[in-house]
Amino acid sequence: MDTSSSSHTGYCPVGPDSLTQIKRQQTNPARWNGTHWPDFAAALRAAGVELLETLAACGAFATDAGGTAYGMPHGVVIARDAQQIAALLKTAQQFGVPVTVRGGGLTTEGESVAFGGVLLDMTGMSHVVKVDAKTLTVRTQTGIFWHSLAEELRRDGLDYLSAPLNLTSTVGGSLNVGGIDVNSPRLGCSADQAVALQVVTPTGEIIECSETENAAQFQRAILGYGQFCVITEVTLKIRRYTPVRMQYFYYASLRTAVEDLQMLDHDDASDYSGILTMMDTAVNLLVAFDSDEREAAFNSRWKSRLRGHGELGFALRALPYFLVRPWKWAEAVYLLRRKNLLFPEFRRPEYVRNGLMQDRTVVFSRAVWKYWGSRQMVIPDLATSTEKFIAAVERGNAVCRKYFPYYTLYCVGIKLRDDHKPHYELSCIPPDASGWAYGCEFEPMMDRVYSRDHLQSFKNEIYDIGVDLGASYYRFGGMMKGYIRRALGDEVVDRHLAMKRKADPAMILNRNVVF
Amino acid sequence: MVAPLPNVRGDFAACSGCSLCLLVCPVWRRTRDLRYTPHGRAKALQNGVPVGELKDSIDSCTLCGACEPVCPENIDLVDMTLNLRAQLPPSIPLQQKAAPAINTTPDYHGKRVLLVGRALREHDVALQKTIKVLGCVIADDDGFDIALNIEAGATLTEARRAAFLDPLRHAKQIIVADGLLCRTLQRWQPRANIISLGIALSRHASVRQHLKHGDLYVIEARAYHANVEGLVRYYDDLRFDTGCAMNLDLQRIAIPATARNLRQRLGIDTPDDDAQTRWLLQGRKVTRIVVEDAGDMAAFKAVGDLPVVHLAELAHD
Numbered sequence: 110m111d112t113s114s115s116s117h118t119g120y121c122p123v124g125p126d127s128l129t130q131i132k133r134q135q136t137n138p139a140r141w142n143g144t145h146w147p148d149f150a151a152a153l154r155a156a157g158v159e160l161l162e163t164l165a166a167c168g169a170f171a172t173d174a175g176g177t178a179y180g181m182p183h184g185v186v187i188a189r190d191a192q193q194i195a196a197l198l199k200t201a202q203q204f205g206v207p208v209t210v211r212g213g214g215l216t217t218e219g220e221s222v223a224f225g226g227v228l229l230d231m232t233g234m235s236h237v238v239k240v241d242a243k244t245l246t247v248r249t250q251t252g253i254f255w256h257s258l259a260e261e262l263r264r265d266g267l268d269y270l271s272a273p274l275n276l277t278s279t280v281g282g283s284l285n286v287g288g289i290d291v292n293s294p295r296l297g298c299s300a301d302q303a304v305a306l307q308v309v310t311p312t313g314e315i316i317e318c319s320e321t322e323n324a325a326q327f328q329r330a331i332l333g334y335g336q337f338c339v340i341t342e343v344t345l346k347i348r349r350y351t352p353v354r355m356q357y358f359y360y361a362s363l364r365t366a367v368e369d370l371q372m373l374d375h376d377d378a379s380d381y382s383g384i385l386t387m388m389d390t391a392v393n394l395l396v397a398f399d400s401d402e403r404e405a406a407f408n409s410r411w412k413s414r415l416r417g418h419g420e421l422g423f424a425l426r427a428l429p430y431f432l433v434r435p436w437k438w439a440e441a442v443y444l445l446r447r448k449n450l451l452f453p454e455f456r457r458p459e460y461v462r463n464g465l466m467q468d469r470t471v472v473f474s475r476a477v478w479k480y481w482g483s484r485q486m487v488i489p490d491l492a493t494s495t496e497k498f499i500a501a502v503e504r505g506n507a508v509c510r511k512y513f514p515y516y517t518l519y520c521v522g523i524k525l526r527d528d529h530k531p532h533y534e535l536s537c538i539p540p541d542a543s544g545w546a547y548g549c550e551f552e553p554m555m556d557r558v559y560s561r562d563h564l565q566s567f568k569n570e571i572y573d574i575g576v577d578l579g580a581s582y583y584r585f586g587g588m589m590k591g592y593i594r595r596a597l598g599d600e601v602v603d604r605h606l607a608m609k610r611k612a613d614p615a616m617i618l619n620r621n622v623v624f
Numbered sequence: 625m626v627a628p629l630p631n632v633r634g635d636f637a638a639c640s641g642c643s644l645c646l647l648v649c650p651v652w653r654r655t656r657d658l659r660y661t662p663h664g665r666a667k668a669l670q671n672g673v674p675v676g677e678l679k680d681s682i683d684s685c686t687l688c689g690a691c692e693p694v695c696p697e698n699i700d701l702v703d704m705t706l707n708l709r710a711q712l713p714p715s716i717p718l719q720q721k722a723a724p725a726i727n728t729t730p731d732y733h734g735k736r737v738l739l740v741g742r743a744l745r746e747h748d749v750a751l752q753k754t755i756k757v758l759g760c761v762i763a764d765d766d767g768f769d770i771a772l773n774i775e776a777g778a779t780l781t782e783a784r785r786a787a788f789l790d791p792l793r794h795a796k797q798i799i800v801a802d803g804l805l806c807r808t809l810q811r812w813q814p815r816a817n818i819i820s821l822g823i824a825l826s827r828h829a830s831v832r833q834h835l836k837h838g839d840l841y842v843i844e845a846r847a848y849h850a851n852v853e854g855l856v857r858y859y860d861d862l863r864f865d866t867g868c869a870m871n872l873d874l875q876r877i878a879i880p881a882t883a884r885n886l887r888q889r890l891g892i893d894t895p896d897d898d899a900q901t902r903w904l905l906q907g908r909k910v911t912r913i914v915v916e917d918a919g920d921m922a923a924f925k926a927v928g929d930l931p932v933v934h935l936a937e938l939a940h941d
Contacts, residue, residue: 232646261906483640
């Protein structure tokens with residue numbers, strides 16, 4: 110839908126409550142028209158690259174995890190090595206054919222959907238190259254799922270440092286967008302764990318880069334949203350494996366829970382922390398520890414300062430609240446049903462033994478896909494500085510209340526590194542954040558079929574808060590890219606656009622994502 | 625005529641594209657190609673691809689069932705694949721046994737009956753040990769042709785199914801070596817006492833007591849994945865009680881020892897097991913391999929010099 114004219118008049122029929130004067134671009138981009146495709150396909154094959162043009166190949170990649178953006182590529186290339194990708198990009202540059210790179214396909218705004226052109230499936234490059242237990246690093250191809258990497262590392266008693274709580278996120282995808290774990294308040298985002306990269310530039314050069322070698326390329330590659338290169342290999346920091354000791358605290362107030370979360374992060378009181386809610390009624394602050402010592406220190410110094418309660422204490426306090434509010438009984442029933450579904454899942458004995466959670470990502474990701482996932486997922490988010498976070502959460506929560514009966518908020522901090530500031534520019538890390546950035550995802554429960562307009566209006570209202578607060582977004586592109594310039598300003602966007610044009614003259618690589 | 629698996633729970637339309645099936649799929653491990661996975665097939669079908677264009681993918685599936693328990697949409701992925709196979713020409717020539725005459729029906733009343741299957745039948749030492757340890761009789765009709773027909777997605781005749789099931793009706797327990805047949809029988813006769821050969825043997829003290837630290841215990845994937853909810857704790861306890869390692873991944877899904885499709889398992893096409901078997905062994909400090917499925921023995925022997933024994937062979941004379 111072209112809503113640009115309506116934005117000029119100040120009225121948006123899609124999001125009537127949204128901020129005015131923002132050019133709406135939250136619809137599928139136009140499909141690339143296929144100019145020179147047969148010549149391109151012939152040249153690519155002549156270069157020895159297998160190009161799949163069957164409906165079976167293209168149809169498998171027609172949408173992403175969000176399920177709201179649909180687009181068919183003209184052809185699919187399954188990544189096999191850097192040389193093959195270099196040949197693809199050189200040829201694509203020559204013929205002006207767009208190339209969309211896909212990892213796990215877990216985007217929700219169509220960032221990994223190809224609206225024509227080539228879909229490059231990176232999961233074909235998913236082998237571990239080398240594990241070095243002495244230096245605690247691993248070299249791996251970037252199409253590997255974090256969980257597959259964990260499976261390999263665990264055979265040697267090792268583990269990754271920080272990765273999204275989703276089994277099918279790929280390493281490459283996380284390097285490009287950040288990657289948030291519940292240990293990010295301590296360790297930073299997944300992308301911060303990268304030591305060195307092998308990348309293929311949009312013009313087909315294969316480059317090794319790091320903080321000390323081709324540093325400018327390294328800066329643009331990390332958190333680069335795939336604009337400046339395809340990352341093909343990475344050296345990541347890793348660590349010795351430890352199971353995790355979990356503790357849960359329940360709140361009836363978002364504000365109080367967020368304040369406590371930020372206090373814990375600031376004081377380095379736990380190894381893992383985050384907030385997962387059932388609406389704003391049952392707010393769960395989870396904390397976890399890698400060792401008995403850390404947990405003992407938390408128990409003696411910080412636990413009594415938390416204003417949340419255990420499960421029973423929270424239930425006893427919630428009971429009178431609901432008793433005198435009969436109009437909220439349906440919500441109470443929902444909470445109980447939800448609790449009965451979720452809590453056993455988080456405590457399944459095969460994953461939690463002797464009080465220790467063996468694999469946090471297995472536990473959380475299974476539950477997330479089972480109890481939050483569906484063929485359509487709408488998860489707008491806001492990323493802010495510490496100071497603005499409570500306002501963002503409370504305002505976003507009000508929007509959720511307005512649009513949906515049931516929803517979940519997921520909040521987590523990201524420890525920032527001063528030396529990584531160049532990576533953070535034009536990314537999910539807000540420019541005014543220092544020390545920590547905080548992100549909140551707003552995820553409605555798809556308990557019924559909602560219209561596309563309804564979902565879009567909801568997203569717009571959440572994203573509008575970001576503009577108003579001067580925040581950023583974790584889902585940073587695709588169908589919401591119209592917000593980037595408005596939220597982060599013309600100067601930084603134009604500067605990066607100039608860099609993009611220089612690196613990618615034909616603007617072929619992930620062309621519909623950011624610019 | 626009897627469709628082998630009539631009640632499919634969910635279908636490809638429910639696939640949300642989460643890719644969790646890729647993490648456990650042996651065909652994915654070998655090909656790293658989304659097209660050869662349940663996810664790839666489901667998404668292709670959702671987007672209008674005719675079944676005929678997916679024949680290679682559909683035939684490549686090993687039916688190990690690892691994808692099914694990890695699917696958050698609870699899709700019967702094995703059945704989905706079998707139903708797709710049923711819409712295509714079979715990948716192997718198929719026959720069904722003729723129904724035997726009534727007066728030849730054996731009497732299994734009150735007995736433990738073993739459905740041997742092809743792989744165990746070819747390992748006489750393991751077979752004889754199994755019979756001795758379990759005190760069971762071998763069924764005259766082990767349903768091998770039925771298992772093949774099911775795997776090929778073919779439709780069974782009612783007469784053949786009845787001829788197979790009727791003698792088993794009064795058995796005290798039915799022990800099934802073929803995982804896919806075990807899964808199917810449990811559905812056909814939900815009130816009957818049907819267990820996999822692996823469970824039957826590993827419960828037995830004379831076998832269990834000889835499992836030890838250093839063993840890699842290889843669970844037969846098909847029967848296990850048909851009932852992960854019911855078996856995961858059993859195997860977890862077995863693992864902790866005996867100290868052996870198992871072919872379980874971090875999600876407690878059994879990593880199949882091989883990645884053979886039907887034609888490869890029948891020896892029509894050459895198997896390509898190396899990547900799968902080596903992955904199973906990678907980084908593990910193992911001194912002996914113990915398999916539930918006799919069909920896995922050759923694959924392990926091909927990639928190393930570790931002793932490989934069938935579970936039944938652990939029982940001392």
